[in-house]
Amino acid sequence: MSQPVTITRGTSAARMAGVAALIIVLALVAAPYWAGRADMRLLGEIYLYLALATLWNLLAGYAGLVSVGQQAFVGFGGYMLFALTIFGGLHPLLAIAGAGVLGALISVPVAGLIFRLRGAYFAIGTWVMAEVFRLSFAQVSALGGGSGTSLPTDIVRSMADGRSAREALSYWLALGAALAVMAAVYFLLRSRRGLALTAIRDNELAASSLGIDIWRTKFCVYVVTSGLTAVIGALLFLQKLRISPDAAFSVNDWTAFVIFIVVIGGIGTLEGPIIGTIVFFLLRETLADLGTVYLMILGLVAIVIMLRAPKGIWGFLAERYGLELFPLSYRVRHSKTDKKRPGG
Amino acid sequence: MPDPILALHGLDAFYGDFQALYGVDMTVEEGEILAIIGANGAGKTTLLRSISGLIRNAPEQILYRGEAIGAGRPDVIATAGIAMVPEGRQLFPSLSVEENLMIGGRTGRAGPWNLSSIYKLFPILDERRHQASTSLSGGQQQMVAIGRALMSNPDIILFDEISLGLAPVIIKDIYAALPNIVGAGMTALIVEQDISKALSVSARVYCLQEGRVSLEGRSQQVSREEISRAYFGAS
Amino acid sequence: MEWVNAVVQGTLLGGLYALFAAGLSLIFGVMRLVNIAHGDLIVLSAYLGLTTTVALGVHPLLALVLVLPVMALFGYVLQRVLLNQTLGQDILPPLLVTFGLSVIIQNALLETYTADPQKMDAGALETASVSVGPLALGVLPLLTFGIAIVVIAGLQFIFYRTALGRAFRATSDNQEVAQLMGLNKAHIFGLAMALALAVTAIAGVLLGIRTSFDPSIGGARLIFGFEAVIIGGLGNLWGTLIGGILLGVSQTVGAAISPGFQLLAGHITFLVILALRPNGLFPRISG
Numbered sequence: 007m008s009q010p011v012t013i014t015r016g017t018s019a020a021r022m023a024g025v026a027a028l029i030i031v032l033a034l035v036a037a038p039y040w041a042g043r044a045d046m047r048l049l050g051e052i053y054l055y056l057a058l059a060t061l062w063n064l065l066a067g068y069a070g071l072v073s074v075g076q077q078a079f080v081g082f083g084g085y086m087l088f089a090l091t092i093f094g095g096l097h098p099l100l101a102i103a104g105a106g107v108l109g110a111l112i113s114v115p116v117a118g119l120i121f122r123l124r125g126a127y128f129a130i131g132t133w134v135m136a137e138v139f140r141l142s143f144a145q146v147s148a149l150g151g152g153s154g155t156s157l158p159t160d161i162v163r164s165m166a167d168g169r170s171a172r173e174a175l176s177y178w179l180a181l182g183a184a185l186a187v188m189a190a191v192y193f194l195l196r197s198r199r200g201l202a203l204t205a206i207r208d209n210e211l212a213a214s215s216l217g218i219d220i221w222r223t224k225f226c227v228y229v230v231t232s233g234l235t236a237v238i239g240a241l242l243f244l245q246k247l248r249i250s251p252d253a254a255f256s257v258n259d260w261t262a263f264v265i266f267i268v269v270i271g272g273i274g275t276l277e278g279p280i281i282g283t284i285v286f287f288l289l290r291e292t293l294a295d296l297g298t299v300y301l302m303i304l305g306l307v308a309i310v311i312m313l314r315a316p317k318g319i320w321g322f323l324a325e326r327y328g329l330e331l332f333p334l335s336y337r338v339r340h341s342k343t344d345k346k347r348p349g350g
Numbered sequence: 351m352p353d354p355i356l357a358l359h360g361l362d363a364f365y366g367d368f369q370a371l372y373g374v375d376m377t378v379e380e381g382e383i384l385a386i387i388g389a390n391g392a393g394k395t396t397l398l399r400s401i402s403g404l405i406r407n408a409p410e411q412i413l414y415r416g417e418a419i420g421a422g423r424p425d426v427i428a429t430a431g432i433a434m435v436p437e438g439r440q441l442f443p444s445l446s447v448e449e450n451l452m453i454g455g456r457t458g459r460a461g462p463w464n465l466s467s468i469y470k471l472f473p474i475l476d477e478r479r480h481q482a483s484t485s486l487s488g489g490q491q492q493m494v495a496i497g498r499a500l501m502s503n504p505d506i507i508l509f510d511e512i513s514l515g516l517a518p519v520i521i522k523d524i525y526a527a528l529p530n531i532v533g534a535g536m537t538a539l540i541v542e543q544d545i546s547k548a549l550s551v552s553a554r555v556y557c558l559q560e561g562r563v564s565l566e567g568r569s570q571q572v573s574r575e576e577i578s579r580a581y582f583g584a585s
Numbered sequence: 586m587e588w589v590n591a592v593v594q595g596t597l598l599g600g601l602y603a604l605f606a607a608g609l610s611l612i613f614g615v616m617r618l619v620n621i622a623h624g625d626l627i628v629l630s631a632y633l634g635l636t637t638t639v640a641l642g643v644h645p646l647l648a649l650v651l652v653l654p655v656m657a658l659f660g661y662v663l664q665r666v667l668l669n670q671t672l673g674q675d676i677l678p679p680l681l682v683t684f685g686l687s688v689i690i691q692n693a694l695l696e697t698y699t700a701d702p703q704k705m706d707a708g709a710l711e712t713a714s715v716s717v718g719p720l721a722l723g724v725l726p727l728l729t730f731g732i733a734i735v736v737i738a739g740l741q742f743i744f745y746r747t748a749l750g751r752a753f754r755a756t757s758d759n760q761e762v763a764q765l766m767g768l769n770k771a772h773i774f775g776l777a778m779a780l781a782l783a784v785t786a787i788a789g790v791l792l793g794i795r796t797s798f799d800p801s802i803g804g805a806r807l808i809f810g811f812e813a814v815i816i817g818g819l820g821n822l823w824g825t826l827i828g829g830i831l832l833g834v835s836q837t838v839g840a841a842i843s844p845g846f847q848l849l850a851g852h853i854t855f856l857v858i859l860a861l862r863p864n865g866l867f868p869r870i871s872g
Contacts, residue, residue: 122863125676126619130811141849298692305688424764442758453755457767
């Protein structure tokens with residue numbers, strides 16, 4: 007026991023991945039200068055799905071709050087973008103930030119109610135909330151009621167001069183949001199609160215006996231996630247320029263797909279949503295013509311992964327090769343043997 | 351010597367990565383009462399859980415009437431004739447006293463035990479038959495737990511710490527009833543903290559220490575010194 | 586009078602919601618499973634009823650003779666093959682697997698029957714009504730309400746008066762000890778799901794006679810059933826009837842205030858109950 011020991015978080019794989027990620031990010035930032043219009047739109051959508059998946063993963067994979075109602079905050083954010091720009095006269099960028107703040111605020115009473123439901127019933131409770139949001143916004147005739155409304159052209163024009171400049175801005179916003187969300191979740195998980203979260207995930211009973219306030223920790227995660235989800239919602243509908251209750255609060259678009267992404271990539275890992283998003287869009291671009299069959303295949307793949315490899319593609323790879331791109335767990339390293347242990 | 355009704359051959363048992371039993375060998379003759387003693391964490395409960403199928407083991411490590419049941423499902427093993435009185439009684443709270451007993455009789459095995467013979471053994475249960483099992487005293491709950499196991503007319507009955515948490519006078523009553531219970535040719539394994547009680551009702555005794563058999567002998571012949579050595583390790 | 590009518594119609598509608606809820610309540614009670622695909626299974630039953638009536642030319646209620654055992658068998662197989670594998674300490678696998686199942690059923694229905702709304706033809710039953718004072722009560726809603734009472738009474742009887750019910754309760758109390766009593770957990774759970782889907786079959790066929798349906802409406806049926814369960818109190822079968830009635834009345838009274846307010850009023854009632862009585866009105870077990 008007297009051999010020298012060092013405790014580290016980083017691994018060489020993580021450092022190499024860091025360099026590679028930096029190069030990729032720089033290339034993506036420059037996309038408006040090399041990519042076509044359609045590719046940029048697709049990339050923008052990919053970033054926003056990545057952000058949604060990362061946020062849902064934080065909720066379900068780390069905080070144990072399995073929500074099937076995150077479309078509530080996607081739609082809420084989208085509607086706030088429209089409301090704040092149309093009625094509040096705010097610049098779209100300010101409106102996006104405002105949507106985030108309002109999303110976090112409204113999630114407080116929402117959490118107060120649905121946190122009374124346990125486990126699986128919590129999940130359906132979130133869905134009820136999303137329905138309440140959808141039905142409520144359908145009642146607001148100033149925002150087009152049930153049929154929805156478009157973002158007025160003068161507001162769209164106020165973003166930037168010229169169509170390509172607007173599209174580039176919208177693209178960078180999506181990329182920035184995805185990076186910001188991933189960074190936020192990463193640093194949250196590395197913080198004290200994140201450690202508490204991991205402790206809760208691993209063993210709720212033991213965590214509470216260590217004096218971790220489980221309710222408060224989960225509450226904070228829920229509020230932060232909801233606010234950020236509302237930001238992503240605002241960005242999604244900034245790209246679409248049109249909103250309606252059914253599109254804004256779609257359980258398929260904003261929850262089912264997001265769940266598939268996280269489950270396929272690897273729930274409870276930071277890398278999972280990235281892998282999942284790539285796989286999801288590869289499948290979508292190649293199989294989407296199959297329509298309903300494509301969705302059935304997705305459902306089937308998710309079921310098989312949940313049963314056979316519950317940590318998803320990333321979990322499978324990580325276990326096999328001891329990989330970790332985002333160093334979260336500590337590694338105890340005996341300097342003689344230099345033995346690496348996966349996970350923590 | 352007839353074939354043993356139950357034989358353990360090098361039984362290893364695990365909870366996940368943690369190994370709780372190491373190569374335990376044990377033979378139990380038909381109709382025998384066997385005591386298993388040992389300190390907390392020695393592996394006594396693990397042993398009973400392995401036999402009853404709640405822990406899966408290698409098939410050949412547990413033989414019941416010559417058949418490998420080490421990897422068998424608990425309900426199949428119960429139907430084959432091994433019943434357990436679990437530690438802490440563990441009655442079904444949403445079932446009445448009588449329903450608890452009837453659940454025990456679900457295996458449909460023929461034999462002397464049925465509702466009326468259980469009520470004859472424990473008359474107080476007859477009076478309380480329609481009460482919620484949770485409303486009974488600890489001793490009465492233990493009677494239900496024993497009755498529930500007997501209702502399946504098992505060939506082997508496993509008792510896990512039946513005196514735990516009960517008043518001494520109740521323990522005395524229950525041990526007084528034991529000969530009636532196992533008198534009918536039933537084989538019994540008794541896991542017990544109270545060593546003198548265990549030795550007084552059993553023919554043979556095994557002592558476990560840190561997952562291994564540390565002593566085996568006739569209950570009337572083992573000495574205090576041998577037991578305390580087997581309990582706490584050689585010193 | 587309009588209000589009395591709304592309350593009466595809502596009460597009868599509550600019978601249908603109780604049928605949505607009873608299956609959910611039953612499987613949660615026995616194995617703590619919440620089936621996200623429950624609503625889609627209701628819709629699947631409606632489509633099976635439709636196909637049976639069209640193919641055999643029989644009355645929708647008679648179609649139940651076929652749909653009910655088919656759904657029960659499907660439930661048993663589904664539980665044994667798929668859902669039993671998901672049960673354990675972790676709540677994620679059952680939730681996500683039933684969620685995937687929901688998507689599969691929904692899209693399989695879309696593929697087979699298209700997105701066009703369908704309806705079952707029940708002939709005179711659809712429009713028949715009886716006058717009670719100034720109120721006209723539809724025979725179909727009355728029948729639905731009566732069936733709901735019979736179904737819940739039947740489930741109650743099975744649960745508390747039969748060997749199967751004892752096995753359900755024992756397994757729910759303590760799975761480990763139940764197995765020590767010779768109960769095969771996988772089989773018991775399969776039977777519970779079979780029973781739940783038998784109730785679902787009844788609910789689906791009654792739904793399909795009452796209104797038009799399409800593959801996308803399962804989610805809302807799950808939510809109605811879930812709300813009825815929570816309002817009534819977990820683990821209480823008669824409570825689901827009360828919950829269903831409260832939900833139904835809220836919706837019809839809400840619709841009487843303003844048509845757009847119908848569903849919202851139901852959800853608001855649910856949320857108010859959740860705020861005031863988080864365990865529902867008559868809870869039997871804690872969630």
